[in-house]
Amino acid sequence: MTLAAYDIDQAGNVLCTYTKNANDDDIQVKKTHVPLGKAIFYAFLPAGYPHSVTDDYLAYQTYDSLQAFSSSIASLLANRAVLEGLGVGNASQSPTGALVLKIIQDTFSRLATILFAHRLGQAIEPECKTYRFMADMFNDSALLLDLLTPVLPFFPKICVMVVSSILRSLCGIAANASKASLSAHFAKTGNLAELNAKEASQETVISLLGMLAGYAVVHLVQDRTVVLYWMVTLIMVHLYMNYQGVRCVKMLTLNRQRATIVFSEYLHTGRILTPTDVAHRESVLRNVNGEMMSKDGDYHGTCELGSYGDVMVSDRWGYHAYKFEMDDYFMGVWHWRSKFVIRIAMKEHTLPSAGGPLLAWFDAVAHAYHFSSALKNGLGSHYENEGPHGYVSSGVKAGVFQALRNVGWDLDNVQLETRSPVRVRTGGSDHRKTPEKAQGPILLSKTD
Structure with missing residues (x-):
């Protein structure tokens, strides 16, 4: 007679099989072979997937990854415009002047963060899907404003950069708070911390791929008109993916x-x-x-x-x-x-x-x-x-x-x-x- 025991994970997958004959004290151990592709796939998903998360998790994360990819490329184009506006590559521009602009941006950005969190902090959780989408609208508006910095005079440039920094602060508050609420929705087995950790891993890989693709785009695209076309296209893809992502979430609470x-x-x-x-x-x-x-x-x-x-x-x-x-x-x-x-x-x-x-x-x-x-x-x-x-x-x-x-x-x-x-x-x-x-x-x- 053969006795068998199994190590299984939260999803019920067999990790290791132990067999023992009735007339033999030796226990034979056989580990389950996991294909490399599947192992990499599960390295970026919460343990016990799909049983440890809600059924809308994968769809949302897929759209979220696609929108993050397009956003990374658009951000590189916008950052290049900001650097040009600050005088990078122009010997007549003073580093001190660029530093002053940065200080002005950060000042208004932090004040906006405090005011926005105080005024709308409690409204984000009930309307987390709305604010998750609005966060990217704020961010994309800031990216479009950044494209104007190289062609504006000094004082209009300051105003545009300040507005852009305020929009980014609104994006940060809305995105972080709404993501926290969505993560709490996805986590089914008390695995909120691990779910957030795996999401950070996903964002790291997607951002890296977006930066590599963005480098190629930045290197090839120099004309400002073509840059604008690229930016508008990337923003439309970004918003569409984000919209589809929040649409597929099935919240269980009643707002x-x-x-x-x-x-x-x-x-x-x-x-x-x-x-x-x-x-x-x-x-x-x-x-x-x-x-x-x-x-x-x-x-x-x-x-x-x-x-x-x-x-x-x-x-x-x-x-x-x-x-x-x-x-x-x-x-x-x-x-x-x-x-x-x-x-x-x-x-x-x-x-x-x-x-x-x-x-x-x-x-x-x-x-x-x-x-x-x-x-x-x-x-x-x-x-x-x-x-x-x-x-x-x-x-x-x-x-x-x-x-x-x-x-x-x-x-x-x-x-x-x-x-x-x-x-x-x-x-x-x-x-x-x-x-x-x-x-x-x-x-x-x-x-x-």
């Missing part, structure tokens, strides 16, 4: 756009969309601010999560305003012609992990979906009646949320808020009611 798509589809057809379905529908640059639409398409608007003042104090000139209180939130609706704006202020006891903001967003999508029918009886009936004008019972919402979990959505990490979350603390009465005990919306104010 404003994805939540609106999911809830609208449920209200329209009763179908629960999977992350793959939503990835095919969501836009990278459009409809990222929670745009909503009525069932017939006659009314459209946006929804925002904000403070008590945003809902109860602020008003929009010329709009009809309706403001209501629910157990977990305050809601205001402003309507003018075919447009509406919905604002929500969450109460203190609601937590993102408990689905509070997501429940409120569901209500907002339902109200928007039934906007046309609600207006027939006055917009107030849109909230005061538990009828066909938008109210969805807590039991139905609980069933929808469970169905969302079943198809793969992560509802414990809701990403509806793009700034520091604000909660409303109320006094004088206990507002900590459960949805099942809710008595329905309370109309607080109405302005015709």
Whole structure:
């Protein structure tokens, strides 16, 4: 009788086979031969691939590598133009003057980094796909500006170089933060650090190949008109590859756009969309601010999560305003012609992990979906009646949320808020009611 044991990796591949005969104490060891090409391929992928990452990892990394290759070539062309603009090769130019320009660039770049991180740092994770694409738009805009430096006078040259440095700082913040969020999405087995390390290896090889190809292009292309044609072509390829890369990512968290798509589809057809379905529908640059639409398409608007003042104090000139209180939130609706704006202020006891903001967003999508029918009886009936004008019972919402979990959505990490979350603390009465005990919306104010 022969006994066998195997060493396997995370993907289930056999690394080594151990065999032993029942009448023999010797153990025979046989290592599995791995072809050279396959070994090199796996050297740049996370251990346990493909089981250790999500199924959209390889597609994204392929597009990311292609866009990095084209960007490396374009960067060399732009860097040559910058060096010419700084006077490299011109004996009349002072090294001190070039150093002063560099200091001015770095000063504005670092200030822009601080301001951008403070203003939009919390918005990057919910909209990581959008900001990942925008990062390359910033970078490509900077490359085009760099081409102007050799032909500009001194002071316009300073302005162009400063703007270019600011755009690169915006690119750095947006790219690094969005990549961190995407890496966290791809990592399935707690292998985030290793995944980032392997991505660095991939970028190293791609950048090296891009530099070698870029050297040939820089050596052969000297005419400025031809350089511009090359630059425009490379940038178009760069942006296209980046766009395709972020489009193929199937995020499992619900941000404003994805939540609106999911809830609208449920209200329209009763179908629960999977992350793959939503990835095919969501836009990278459009409809990222929670745009909503009525069932017939006659009314459209946006929804925002904000403070008590945003809902109860602020008003929009010329709009009809309706403001209501629910157990977990305050809601205001402003309507003018075919447009509406919905604002929500969450109460203190609601937590993102408990689905509070997501429940409120569901209500907002339902109200928007039934906007046309609600207006027939006055917009107030849109909230005061538990009828066909938008109210969805807590039991139905609980069933929808469970169905969302079943198809793969992560509802414990809701990403509806793009700034520091604000909660409303109320006094004088206990507002900590459960949805099942809710008595329905309370109309607080109405302005015709």
